[in-house]
Amino acid sequence: MGMETTQQMKALDERYFMPAFSRDMAIVKGEGSKVWDGEGKEYIDCVAGIAVCSTGHCHPEVVKAICDQAHQLIHCSNLYYVPHQGEVAKKVVEITGMHKAFFSNSGAEATDGALKLARVRTGKKKFVAFTHGFHGRTIGSLAVTHKPAIREPFEPLGMEKTFVEYGDLEGLKKAVDSDTAGVIVEPIQGEAGVIIPPDTFFEGIREVCDKSGALMIVDEVQTGLGRTGKWLGIQHTKVKPDIVTLAKGIASGFPMGALAAREDLEFKKSEHGSTFAGGPLACAASLATLGVIEKILPEVAVKGERFRNGLAKYNPRVRGLMIGITIGDKCPEIQKKCAEQGVLVNCAADGNLRLVPPLTISNAEIDTVVKVLNGTLG
Ligand SMILES: Cc1ncc(COP(=O)(O)O)c(C=O)c1O
Known part of the structure; x- marks a missing residue:
């Protein structure tokens, strides 16, 4: 199986797949907290399949x-x-x-x-x-x-x-x-x-x-x-x-x-x-x-606090690596701007930005996400 381009995937999706989802990008590869889109652009993934890829993508x-x-x-x-x-x-x-x-x-x-x-x-x-x-x-x-x-x-x-x-x-x-x-x-x-x-x-x-x-x-x-x-x-x-x-x-x-x-x-x-x-x-x-989660569990709360401190001025709701920030109507725009800067986050209901990264996310990756969010949220 060869790798499809985003354009090919989009064309097939539009013709053959029921349009129940809203999407405009493809994710074709993942490793740890990183994913790559169809054009090879790299992202830190704070969506993680919506709180699914807790051990990181493709944990060995x-x-x-x-x-x-x-x-x-x-x-x-x-x-x-x-x-x-x-x-x-x-x-x-x-x-x-x-x-x-x-x-x-x-x-x-x-x-x-x-x-x-x-x-x-x-x-x-x-x-x-x-x-x-x-x-x-x-x-x-x-x-x-x-x-x-x-x-x-x-x-x-x-x-x-x-x-x-x-x-x-x-x-x-x-x-x-x-x-x-x-x-x-x-x-x-x-x-x-x-x-x-x-x-x-x-x-x-x-x-x-x-x-x-x-x-x-x-x-x-x-x-x-x-x-x-x-x-x-x-x-x-x-x-x-x-x-x-x-x-x-x-x-x-x-x-x-x-x-x-x-x-x-x-x-x-x-x-x-x-x-x-x-x-x-x-x-x-x-x-x-x-087995993997058992090993990394003690670090989850500490990583959550790193996010809390880095995002303090937005009054985030943090428990472990489940993080919400109330943004309002601008949420989709913020999500888009973060993606442009290589960070995937997602808008949950009512203008709430949600971060649920892999539990394996590193301190350096957290710091990058915090920097991008601070720059985007202003
Ligand atoms: C709290 C909760 N319960 C149930 C579900 C449904 O899970 P699934 O999408 O795997 O059917 C979800 C999915 O988002 C959820 O967040």
Whole structure:
């Protein structure tokens, strides 16, 4: 396979691919925190596939694990024990403090699995989610995703749910009733633009769930796996959820998601499944990824502080290497100017600039990003 030019990719995209995405550049190569576009221009990547490439692009240990496994067995089906699946499940259980794990192919499917688990084990039907929350775009996960512009065209989505203002415990108390199966919440809202609520919010959710019998589902798809400087975003609080979902950073870009649940909460025979989920390649990639993250985890908070200090005058919201800056209408222009100067950043919702670089980003790279942002933001 030869390398395509950006023009060739654009022409094929315009003719043959449904125009659901907005894009104007191609990324054709990556190494560590750097990527290269179709014209060979180099960038420091503070998007990292939207918080996916946490070990950096093409980390040698992850590449080796995928290649070794590809030579051995690419797929076999969950009709059989799958190489590395149990090892990853053990690791996921250890890092989440949960009891058992289950795999999916994406974050949205992890949400769907969590919603199914909550419904089947509680026998209840309803969910409560929060304004500006994002949990995916499948029919199930979209039902609990707030943003009206992406959800409403597809209603009715067959799920009874209520949206409560993120942070509003009084509203939550009113919304949860005896038929509520679960409350789903992000520890930090990622797509909304890195919104960090007080710890008391999560303590309050736990209390409401304990009183009503609803399950507390924490969506760690974006915040999990070291992104915030701990394995989970919720681990910055003392709260223990009932169900945790993971995806994005779990296998360095190989499609994979997971859910993990506390004791007495598990799928029984035939209640859930998927052809590809937790396959040999995904699990090999994940095992290597989790090993790399374990080594670099202690440095994540320190690197986040380096960003915080460098960007202090813009009042950034920083937890580990999940960083948000409120810019407003100029956000797309800032994103473009940074790209021109070799730094990829991305506009999340509501004019919030988001930085979620590889957890392996070096101090020198952080300093370059800070310099470019300071120059661009003025
Ligand atoms: C918190 C959260 N949950 C779920 C998802 C959906 O994940 P995926 O795009 O892998 O389906 C995302 C994706 O951005 C997310 O940020």
